[in-house]
Amino acid sequence: MPTSASLSFDKMEGSLQNAADMFLLPLLGTAMMAALDDIYDDENATETETQLLTICQLAEANLAMWYNFDALQLRITDQGFQRQGSDDWQQAYKYQEDRLRDGFKVKGFNALDQLLEFLEEHIEDFTDYEESPAHVARGAAIVKNTAEVDNWVYINHSRLIYLRMANEFPTVEETVLRPAMGDSLFEAFLGWLEDGGYPETYSVTLEQLRKKCARVVVTAAAVRLIQLTGSLTERGLYFQAVAASGSDNNSRTPADDARIGDRLKFYNDDKELAIAALRRFVNTYYSDLADGKSGQIIRDNDDHAAFFAM
Numbered sequence: 001m002p003t004s005a006s007l008s009f010d011k012m013e014g015s016l017q018n019a020a021d022m023f024l025l026p027l028l029g030t031a032m033m034a035a036l037d038d039i040y041d042d043e044n045a046t047e048t049e050t051q052l053l054t055i056c057q058l059a060e061a062n063l064a065m066w067y068n069f070d071a072l073q074l075r076i077t078d079q080g081f082q083r084q085g086s087d088d089w090q091q092a093y094k095y096q097e098d099r100l101r102d103g104f105k106v107k108g109f110n111a112l113d114q115l116l117e118f119l120e121e122h123i124e125d126f127t128d129y130e131e132s133p134a135h136v137a138r139g140a141a142i143v144k145n146t147a148e149v150d151n152w153v154y155i156n157h158s159r160l161i162y163l164r165m166a167n168e169f170p171t172v173e174e175t176v177l178r179p180a181m182g183d184s185l186f187e188a189f190l191g192w193l194e195d196g197g198y199p200e201t202y203s204v205t206l207e208q209l210r211k212k213c214a215r216v217v218v219t220a221a222a223v224r225l226i227q228l229t230g231s232l233t234e235r236g237l238y239f240q241a242v243a244a245s246g247s248d249n250n251s252r253t254p255a256d257d258a259r260i261g262d263r264l265k266f267y268n269d270d271k272e273l274a275i276a277a278l279r280r281f282v283n284t285y286y287s288d289l290a291d292g293k294s295g296q297i298i299r300d301n302d303d304h305a306a307f308f309a310m
Contacts, residue, residue, distance in 0.1 A: 001061060012064065015072060019064035023112065024056060026239060027134040035128045048125050055118055059111035066104035069097070109160065109235045116159040134163060140193045142177075143169060143214045152215050152270065153222045153232070160235040168221040176220040177213055180275045181282060185289040189213070204285045212278045219271040226264045 025033055036056060039049045065072070119129045129135055143149065146162040155161040178186045189209065192198050198206040225232050282290045 001065070011072070015064040015068040016060055019060045019067060022067070023063050023108075023239060024060060027112065027116065027132065028129070029132040031128040032126070032132050035126065046125075048122055052115070052118060052122075052126070055111055055115045059108050059115055062104045062108035062111065066101060066108055069101050069104070105236075113157075113159045113235075116163075120159075134159070140190075142173065142193070142210060142217050148211075148214055149218050152218045152274070153267070155233060158233075158235055160238045161233060164235075164238040165218070165221045165225065168224045169217055172217050172220040172224065176271070176275070177216050180216060180278050181213070182290050185282060185286050188289055202285055204281075209281070209286075212274075212281050215274040216271065216278050219267060219274050222267040223264065223271050226260065226267060230260045232263075 020033070028036070036053060039045050039053050042049070045053070116134055119126055119132075119135075123129055123135075143166070146155065146157050146159055149155050149162055149165060150157055153165075155165075181189065192206050193210070222232060229237060231237065
């Protein structure tokens with residue numbers, strides 16, 4: 001980024017370290033961060049390693065500027081907080097500061113998304129990433145990647161939003177997917193995913209069933225996030241510690257209840273359609289395991305004057 005030659009590393013060191021601790025460490029974990037330090041010190045680093053380091057530096061520098069924007073303009077002394085003045089240079093206008101803040105934030109979070117995508121594509125070169133919090137083991141996952149989320153809920157291919165939604169996936173799978181499939185099929189389905197095997201007795205593939213389930217999980221997770229936060233696409237909310245930080249001069253208020261309600265109804269309608277489609281699919285191809293299917297008889301009507309009609 002363009003900066004003055006008078007900007008010293010001593011001035012930025014604390015902000016850069018904070019950005020690394022707050023944004024990179026929660027994604028990459030201690031082992032991968034140590035590997036990055038080794039790459040930085042290695043004069044014989046490969047081109048792939050250098051690319052990774054550059055992306056990390058881009059993210060760290062921009063997020064440090066964004067998060068510590070106000071603090072970097074001040075100095076703290078025994079007399080309190082002071083702003084530097086000059087006859088030659090004046091403080092930027094409000095609109096310039098707001099644009100700078102937004103630019104640092106967008107470029108920083110874009111770099112984090114780019115970083116995670118780069119690591120997934122080159123995971124064989126960075127095995128420490130397999131232990132990172134941001135790495136999702138895809139083998140037994142119902143929702144595999146950001147592209148699948150984008151199929152049903154648009155997140156602009158953001159890995160950060162995908163990870164934020166992934167926190168809701170286990171709850172959704174138990175509270176929404178299991179009742180929609182029935183216990184027997186749900187348990188069998190998880191076992192098939194884990195083993196990578198599939199009974200040849202069914203006329204459809206495991207992948208077809210997984211995609212039906214993934215649609216339910218994604219849309220139901222979107223509903224939960226809207227209910228919890230009122231927002232789906234704010235990437236900063238993945239880092240809960242900074243959700244209330246990075247404020248600027250603009251006056252912002254939460255979306256009004258009517259607008260949140262409209263979004264919630266939209267995603268909830270999608271969820272119900274996905275559940276209905278899954279149940280039809282299950283009833284058609286897995287009737288032997290569909291003990292939780294819609295229309296399941298819950299009482300034997302024989303020899304009863306009154307009966308339950310489903």
